[in-house]
Structure formats: C-alpha cells, structure tokens
Amino acid sequence: MAAVQVERLARRYGEREALSDVSLSLEPGRTLVVFGPNGAGKSTLLRVLATLLRPHEGSVRVFGRSLPREAWAVRGRVGLLGHEPLLYRELTARENLRFHARLHNVGEARVEELLEAVAMTERAAEPLRTLSRGMVQRVAVARAVLHGPELLLLDEPRANLDPAAVELVEPLIGASSGLTRVIASHDPAGGLAEADLVLGLRAGRPALLSPATEIGAAEIAGLYR
C-alpha cells in the first residue's frame, strides 16, 4: 500500500486554482521532493496531505485513508514542518513542546529527549520570542517529530538553519530518519540528492514527475525560468 496516493487533485482559493490535476504515488520510506517557483502550490499540497486543507477535486489517500473523510485516522501519523513554526512566541521552547506533547498524548521524557537532540536544553526555559529564527526552527523540528509521525511533510525544512544545525536535525527529519517524507524545496541540487521521486509544479499544475535517478538539476532549474 502506498503511503501517499493522490489522483487528479485540485484545490482552489476562491477563483484561483492553487493545485490542479496532480497525481502521484509515494511508497513508504521514500522521499518525494516537490519543486516549483513561489506560488506553484507546494505548500498547498503539503497542507492537503496534512489534513489542514480539503481537496476540492480528485482523491487523496494517506496510509490508505481517504481525505478528508478519514482525516481523523491520519492526524497523529503525520508531522508538518511548514513556514510557520506553529509555536507560541510567549511560551518557552519546553512549554511549547509540553503543550504539543499533551495534545498528542506523548510523555514529557520525549520532550526532554528532543530538546537535547536539537541542542536546545540550555535555552529551553526562555520565551520563543527571545530566540533566533534558527533556534525557533530547531524547536519547530522537535515539535514536528514529537509524536513519532510516519509521514513527514517538510516545507523548506532547513531554512534559517546554519550548517551545524542542519547536521543536528538530520537524524530527525533527514534521510536517515527512515520516514516517508514529502519535502518542498527551492534547492535543485540539494533536493535532488535526497529525493526518490521528484514532482515539479508550475502554477499549480504538474510540470514534471519522475524518479530522481532519471532527472537532472538542470531540468529542475528550468521550472524556475
């Protein structure tokens, strides 16, 4: 069974078509990297898979469950790391993670484990608004994987992270995590390096869909011209 099965997906915002005629299938443990210029529909695709947006046409199945009808069965199996950290600025890193841990019925030991993993233990008692964007992004990574999701939806996950931090979060959201991943990326070379499958979007429509081994960075860069 495919981890993600999308057929002729369409999604609109009012009159504007954000996604149209998108079809793909992603096997468990594999990584799909979605490329495309700003406004191409990458984030919308991630939000549909995360159950936050309803598909307007077509069918979307995650772990065999149909969205939005069976969204309740998918929530908790998906981790989303989007442009927004989904954290409260006035709360500390620890308070934010504890809050999400309670929502997902996860023990507090996991919170401490992840704070350690993203090297935030020492700053865990400071309100998020006092932390740098890179630090907030590290906490957001911890938030996204807190509940042990099987599918990670990552929207430019390494934005704001310095090279050391990128290494730090690699075991949590990188290829070595072994999780099924859908990544939105603007980095043709870097994205291609971790992709099993590549989807290129232009104005919401699929411009290319190919195994990563059969495509080059130049073709992906072409999406942006």
Add this chain to the structure above:
Amino acid sequence: MRRTVGALLRKELLVELRTLESVPGMTLFALTTFVVFHFALNRNSIDGDLAAGILWVTLLFAAILGVNRLFVADADQGGFDGFLLAPVDRSAMLVAKALTLLAYLIAFELVAVPAFALLLLGPPLGQALPGLLAVLLLGDLGVAAIGTLVAALTVRTRARDLLGPLLALPLLVPIVLGAARASSPLLSLGRPGALPARWLVTLGLYDLLFGLIAYALFDFLLED
C-alpha cells in the same frame, strides 16, 4: 477530552500571564468607565435600575475586549494548525476557550464590581452580594459561550476587531437585559428585593441555548 481541555487551558493562562493582554485591559476599561460615569452623572450614589444598567453595560463592553483577543495568538502564531494536526476532539478547543474567557471575566469582575460599589453604588454591596454572584455567574456563562462562538467566527477575517463587537453585541443584549433586570432589585436602596426567578431562568435558558449552538457549530468554524 479532559486532558486536551486541560492542556489548552493551561496554555491559554500561561500566554495571558506572560502577555497580560486581556484581563488588565478589561479591568482598566471597566474602572475608567465607572470613573467617567461618576463624574458624568455628577452623583455619588446610584441604585436600582440605573445601577444595574450601568454595571452590566460596562461589564459587557469590557468583556468584548477579551472576546476580541481570545483567538488572536492562535490565528497569528499557527496555534490553530498545531491543534488541528493533533488527533483530538475539536470541541476541546471550544470548551477550553469558553473556560478561559470565563476565567478572564471572573478575574476582572473581582476588581470591577468592588470598584463599582466604591465609585457609584448607593446601597452597600455586601447585602446584594450573594444574589449578585448568582446573576454574575449566569451572565458570565452566556458571555463566555457567545463570546467564544463569535471570536471563532471572526478571528480569521481581516476586520475581526470591527466584526467581533458588531456580531457579539446583538447576541449579548438579552444577557445584559436579563442580568440587569435580575440585579436591579438587589441594588435597590433600603431592603434589597428578592432575586427575580423569571430573569434567572431566562438567563439560564439563553446560556444553554448558545452553549448548544456553539457546540454544534464550532467544528465547522475550525474547518478549512
């Protein structure tokens, strides 16, 4: 459900303690309004219908400030998405937000009602207090239910600061009316009258009605 409500409520109160955006604002508004009435009416003491009316209209407008802020942190900082990604009953957010608003109302009334007695009220507050507490509780429950519903309805709109009061005020009029009528005999000079059961029942039924409406609609308001 209980665990989720607890987690949300704890988060709400922590955020309010850190930002002090709602309760202090509501309290200051109420105090300022009582001072303005004190001088505008040019009277040191009021009682009966006038006292009840001024008390409840002031409490209502102060409550609107809290209603407008209720979902702002969630909407602006991605709290909605964080909550919607969790495998929890979405009604938990309604319950937690209504309890939060109720806590804000009780907290600011602890200051506002004695201040009203000090600045404006003729009869001693002590004799009216037991009955007034019952009316305050029923009024607050209604404001919490309607306020949470309206705040959820308007928070994702661009004109939420305008739309919130415009939608909430007509719905809250029966609460002000019922609460003021119920409070009026309690705030009369001389021997305070008995609590009018008719208005208490009206308030209770109105609270129940909007509690049920909010429960029925809330899931749809959170949906995309």
